[in-house]
Amino acid sequence: IGDADQFEFQAETAELLNIVAKSLYSENEVFIREIISNASDALEKLRYNRLTSEGGAVDDAPLEIHIRTNKYDNTFTIQDTGIGMTKEELVKNLGMIARSGSKAFLESMKEKGDASSSIIGQFGVGFYSTFMVGDKVTVYTKSHEQGSMGYSWTCEGGVSYKISEAEAVSPGTKIVVTLKPDCRKFAEDGTVEQIIKKHSTFVGFPVRLNGKVINTVQPLWTMEQKDISDEHHLNFFQYLSGNDHEHYLYKLFYKTDAPLNIRSIFYVAEERPTLLEMTQNTTGTSGVSLYSRKILVQHNTENLLPKWLRFLRGVVDSEDIPLNLSRELLQNSALIRKLRETITSRMIRFFLEQSRKDPEKYLKFHENYKMFITEGVLAEETQDKKEEVAQLLRYESSSLPAGEVTSLHDYVSRMETDQRNILYLCAPNRHLAETSPYFEAAKSKGLEVLFCFDAYDELMMLQLKTFDSKQLSSLENQAVVDQMKPHDGAKDESIVGSDSAEIKLSSSDGAGLASWAKLSLDEKVTDVKLTDKLDKHPAMVTVWEMGSVRHFIKSQYLTNP
Numbered sequence: 001i002g003d004a005d006q007f008e009f010q011a012e013t014a015e016l017l018n019i020v021a022k023s024l025y026s027e028n029e030v031f032i033r034e035i036i037s038n039a040s041d042a043l044e045k046l047r048y049n050r051l052t053s054e055g056g057a058v059d060d061a062p063l064e065i066h067i068r069t070n071k072y073d074n075t076f077t078i079q080d081t082g083i084g085m086t087k088e089e090l091v092k093n094l095g096m097i098a099r100s101g102s103k104a105f106l107e108s109m110k111e112k113g114d115a116s117s118s119i120i121g122q123f124g125v126g127f128y129s130t131f132m133v134g135d136k137v138t139v140y141t142k143s144h145e146q147g148s149m150g151y152s153w154t155c156e157g158g159v160s161y162k163i164s165e166a167e168a169v170s171p172g173t174k175i176v177v178t179l180k181p182d183c184r185k186f187a188e189d190g191t192v193e194q195i196i197k198k199h200s201t202f203v204g205f206p207v208r209l210n211g212k213v214i215n216t217v218q219p220l221w222t223m224e225q226k227d228i229s230d231e232h233h234l235n236f237f238q239y240l241s242g243n244d245h246e247h248y249l250y251k252l253f254y255k256t257d258a259p260l261n262i263r264s265i266f267y268v269a270e271e272r273p274t275l276l277e278m279t280q281n282t283t284g285t286s287g288v289s290l291y292s293r294k295i296l297v298q299h300n301t302e303n304l305l306p307k308w309l310r311f312l313r314g315v316v317d318s319e320d321i322p323l324n325l326s327r328e329l330l331q332n333s334a335l336i337r338k339l340r341e342t343i344t345s346r347m348i349r350f351f352l353e354q355s356r357k358d359p360e361k362y363l364k365f366h367e368n369y370k371m372f373i374t375e376g377v378l379a380e381e382t383q384d385k386k387e388e389v390a391q392l393l394r395y396e397s398s399s400l401p402a403g404e405v406t407s408l409h410d411y412v413s414r415m416e417t418d419q420r421n422i423l424y425l426c427a428p429n430r431h432l433a434e435t436s437p438y439f440e441a442a443k444s445k446g447l448e449v450l451f452c453f454d455a456y457d458e459l460m461m462l463q464l465k466t467f468d469s470k471q472l473s474s475l476e477n478q479a480v481v482d483q484m485k486p487h488d489g490a491k492d493e494s495i496v497g498s499d500s501a502e503i504k505l506s507s508s509d510g511a512g513l514a515s516w517a518k519l520s521l522d523e524k525v526t527d528v529k530l531t532d533k534l535d536k537h538p539a540m541v542t543v544w545e546m547g548s549v550r551h552f553i554k555s556q557y558l559t560n561p
């Protein structure tokens with residue numbers, strides 16, 4: 001055995017370790033899930049390598065995870081026959097934080113200024129979770145790379161770690177956790193068995209506890225839908241999301257053989273994603289993993305779904321995907337594109353079905369995920385589907401009581417046969433919309449107007465432009481409303497005029513006022529005209545053509561009041 005080299009942890013890692021080690025997180029049992037998941041990843045990598053490398057070293061050690069508990073020396077040991085680590089990989093993977101979850105954890109903690117241990121569970125801290133239960137952690141590992149040596153990595157205390165060459169290390173990784181005095185239950189066979197069953201049933205490799213195989217459930221997506229219970233689904237969802245407290249709102253089991261073979265399951269989490277989750281991970285990774293005949297091709301596969309569907313959790317298994325698809329090919333392949341299109345259409349159809357089946361539940365979904373759907377209408381990659389996606393959106397309407405919402409489709413079905421425009425008005429809230437000068441003319445003509453309360457709605461409407469061959473028109477472009485006929489049964493009060501007629505300006509006074517206003521406003525306006533269409537407001541700003549005009553006007557005001 002060679003001399004040990006001592007290494008300092010990267011500052012962030014040391015900080016994380018310190019927090020984790022001191023935490024009294026009541027669910028510290030999740031460390032078992034974390035290291036089983038790492039072992040499973042390592043086995044997946046090895047299996048993938050074996051299948052894709054041409055004539056690489058063939059060794060036939062079974063792909064398995066072994067866990068041993070020892071009550072006499074208070075240790076918990078896990079061993080896998082996976083890919084293993086080289087010395088460089090040990091330093092990089094266990095000495096620094098690469099994992100986004102850990103980073104998010106530290107950030108969130110700084111934000112809240114609180115070391116509350118409950119957020120540890122929320123993020124999952126991967127390998128470092130072993131320090132919640134262990135005083136000392138030793139990792140023995142040997143990479144499958146040819147000519148690799150065995151190494152041991154030891155950390156006691158958490159400021160630094162030691163690496164030395166080690167003999168008689170089998171290919172793969174073994175982790176020995178020496179348990180803290182109050183964590184001795186993790187050296188008990190029965191306790192550990194329960195925990196494995198609870199968190200790790202779906203791991204794709206046999207998990208043996210002191211010799212006995214614990215997980216015997218077959219992959220859910222390969223089962224028949226009728227054989228999958230709600231409990232199966234919940235467990236699987238929690239396994240995928242790595243969070244035992246989360247529940248799903250929707251699940252979709254989707255199986256097809258055309259245009260290509262797909263066995264898949266998707267979940268939508270009940271809880272609204274945090275702002276952090278919404279804004280990070282916009283680069284294209286999804287929450288869905290790609291398999292081929294039960295073998296993992298890639299976790300959180302990029303490009304498998306359009307970005308706006310990144311809130312989905314699930315798996316897609318397709319026999320049509322060759323296992324040796326390289327990462328680059330995975331990004332550009334026509335197969336992936338086809339998968340993406342098929343799944344996206346199915347998802348949209350699924351949400352539409354849900355909105356009809358249980359509108360109340362759908363509204364809950366809509367409330368939490370509207371931003372993603374809107375993003376789907378705006379996104380470059382979904383341009384050919386933007387109307388389909390837009391069907392999922394809901395807005396309040398002048399024809400409905402406050403709080404009730406309608407779809408664009410339903411709006412269209414209520415339109416007069418010769419109406420060519422879908423009218424909308426963007427305002428911060430219902431009251432301001434209803435009392436807005438822009439709304440007056442449409443109201444007096446009895447025309448239905450969609451009310452949009454989110455700042456990004458306007459952008460969406462501008463981008464969508466048409467729906468069902470009807471033009472989307474903002475009320476700020478009053479010319480559109482002027483051209484429209486009153487809705488059946490509504491008399492156009494704006495033409496009749498109101499009792500304010502008595503105190504009307506003479507036409508010469510009016511013209512004088514208008515030209516004064518135009519002169520004073522100078523370059524800010526193209527024209528000032530008299531109108532008898534306003535009832536409750538003295539004046540109104542209109543635009544000729546909607547572009548990003550409104551935002552432009554606003555920002556002009558801010559910089560140049």
Ligand code: ADP
Binds near residue numbers: 039082084093126127
């Ligand atoms: P994550 O699994 O999200 O990457 P972890 O903190 O759980 O983060 O693990 C950090 C890294 O350590 C892994 O990405 C992997 O490279 C390495 N690692 C952990 N456990 C094993 C193992 N059993 N075999 C091989 N590599 C491992």
Ligand code: MG
Binds near residue numbers: 126
């Ligand atoms: Mg991990």
